[in-house]
Amino acid sequence: MSLKSVVITGANRGIGLEFVRQLLAAKPAPQHLIATSRQDTNEELDKLRAKHSSLHVLKLEIKNFDSYPQFVQQVEQIVGADGVDTLINNAGILINKDLESVTADQMIENFEVNTVSPLMLTKAFLPLLKVSSATRKTAVVNITSMIGSIEDNTSGGLYPYRTSKTALNMVSKCLAVDLKPSAIKVIAVHPGWVQTDMGGPNAKITTETSVSNMINTIKSVNDSTLGDFVPSSVGHKSAVINITSTLGLMSQSGGGLYPYRTSKAALNMVSKCLSVDLKAVKILVVSLHPGWVRTRMGGPKADIDVLTSVSNMLSTIRGINESVSGKAISYDGNVLSF
Ligand SMILES: NC(=O)c1ccc[n+]([C@@H]2O[C@H](COP(=O)([O-])OP(=O)(O)OC[C@H]3O[C@@H](n4cnc5c(N)ncnc54)[C@H](OP(=O)(O)O)[C@@H]3O)[C@@H](O)[C@H]2O)c1
Structure with missing residues (x-):
C-alpha cells in the first residue's frame, strides 16, 4: 500500500491516535493524512497538526450518516487528484453485555457504530478510492477484533460487541468481492489486545506495537488476503x-x-x-x-x-x-x- 493519502476514523485517542503518530513519523509520511474526531479540539492532535502540515483533523460523528457527503467533499478538497488510497475504519465502541443484561437498543447501537458506519463510509468514499486505485494500490482497512471470530468464541457473552465485529468481518468479505473489479483491496485487521481505554490496562500489547504491526500488515496486503480476517501482523506466516x-x-x-x-x-x-x-x-x-x-x-x-x-x-x-x-x-x- 502506498499510504500516500490516508483517512482514519476515531483518531483522537487509542489505536487511531497511534496510527496518526506513526504514519506522520514514517518515511515517507503520507502526503495527506486525514484524522477524524468528534471533538472540536484535541490536545494531542492539535500539537501534531502544528508540526505537520500534511495532517488534517476533520470533525466526524460516524453515526451521522447524513454528514458523509459533506465530509467526503472536505476530504476531496484536501486530496485533490490523488484520491484516497487507504481508508482505515477504526472508530468503534464496546458494549459489554451478557445474555442476562443485553437489550435490543444496545445491539443496535453497537452495530450502528462498528458495522453499519464502516460500510456506509466505504460507500461514500468509493469515488475517491477509485481515483486512487486507477494508478496505485488502494485498500479499505476495517479494524475488527478476534472477539468477532465465531471459531475462537469459547466464552460467550459480550453480545453487542462480538456480533458487531462478526458482522464487520462479513462486510469486509462482501466488500472485497464487490470491489475487486475496481482494484480496491479490503481487509479486516485484528489489532491484538491493546492497552487503550477500550482494551484496558491489563491488555497484552501497547498501541505502539499494535499499530507498527498493523502498518506492516497493511503494506503487505495482496490478493491472497482480500476480505480476510487478518491477525495483527501476518506479513509472514x-x-x-x-x-x-x-x-x-x-x-x-x-x-x-x-x-x-x-x-x-x-x-x-x-x-x-x-x-x-x-x-x-x-x-x-x-x-x-x-x-x-x-x-x-x-x-x-x-x-x-x-x-x-x-x-x-x-x-x-x-x-x-x-x-x-x-x-x-x-x-x-x-x-x-x-
Ligand atoms: N483495544 C483493544 O484491545 C482492541 C482489540 C480489538 C479490536 N479493537 C478495535 O480497535 C478500534 C480502536 O479501539 P481503541 O482500543 O483505540 O478504542 P478507544 O480507545 O475506546 O477509542 C475509540 C475511538 O473511536 C471513536 N468513536 C467511538 N464512537 C464514535 C462515534 N460514534 N463517532 C466517531 N468516533 C467514535 C472514539 O472517539 P471519542 O473519543 O469521541 O469517543 C475514539 O477515538 C475499535 O474498532 C476496536 O473495536 C480494539
Whole structure:
C-alpha cells in the first residue's frame, strides 16, 4: 500500500491516535493524512497538526450518516487528484453485555457504530478510492477484533460487541468481492489486545506495537488476503522461536554462570544467522526471553509464573514481524539489546 493519502476514523485517542503518530513519523509520511474526531479540539492532535502540515483533523460523528457527503467533499478538497488510497475504519465502541443484561437498543447501537458506519463510509468514499486505485494500490482497512471470530468464541457473552465485529468481518468479505473489479483491496485487521481505554490496562500489547504491526500488515496486503480476517501482523506466516535468556546478553552485567550464559549467547547468534539465511524463504527467527519464571529452573523466587510468561510469549509471537527477525525479544514484546 502506498499510504500516500490516508483517512482514519476515531483518531483522537487509542489505536487511531497511534496510527496518526506513526504514519506522520514514517518515511515517507503520507502526503495527506486525514484524522477524524468528534471533538472540536484535541490536545494531542492539535500539537501534531502544528508540526505537520500534511495532517488534517476533520470533525466526524460516524453515526451521522447524513454528514458523509459533506465530509467526503472536505476530504476531496484536501486530496485533490490523488484520491484516497487507504481508508482505515477504526472508530468503534464496546458494549459489554451478557445474555442476562443485553437489550435490543444496545445491539443496535453497537452495530450502528462498528458495522453499519464502516460500510456506509466505504460507500461514500468509493469515488475517491477509485481515483486512487486507477494508478496505485488502494485498500479499505476495517479494524475488527478476534472477539468477532465465531471459531475462537469459547466464552460467550459480550453480545453487542462480538456480533458487531462478526458482522464487520462479513462486510469486509462482501466488500472485497464487490470491489475487486475496481482494484480496491479490503481487509479486516485484528489489532491484538491493546492497552487503550477500550482494551484496558491489563491488555497484552501497547498501541505502539499494535499499530507498527498493523502498518506492516497493511503494506503487505495482496490478493491472497482480500476480505480476510487478518491477525495483527501476518506479513509472514512462519517463524522459528528460540527460547533464550537475558543471561546470554552481553548488555547484561554479571559474571559467573559460564556454561549457561555462553550457550544462550551462542544461541542468539544462531538465531541471527538463521534469520539472515531464512529471510529469502520468509521465515522469521527470534530469540525469545521468557522472563524469570517460577519453574524448576527459575526457582520459587522468580519474577513471574508460567501462565504470565507463556500467555505473554504467545501474544508476542503473534505480533512478530520482519523488523524483529534476528533480534532478541522479551516475553512482553520489548526488543533486547544483545
Ligand atoms: N483495544 C483493544 O484491545 C482492541 C482489540 C480489538 C479490536 N479493537 C478495535 O480497535 C478500534 C480502536 O479501539 P481503541 O482500543 O483505540 O478504542 P478507544 O480507545 O475506546 O477509542 C475509540 C475511538 O473511536 C471513536 N468513536 C467511538 N464512537 C464514535 C462515534 N460514534 N463517532 C466517531 N468516533 C467514535 C472514539 O472517539 P471519542 O473519543 O469521541 O469517543 C475514539 O477515538 C475499535 O474498532 C476496536 O473495536 C480494539
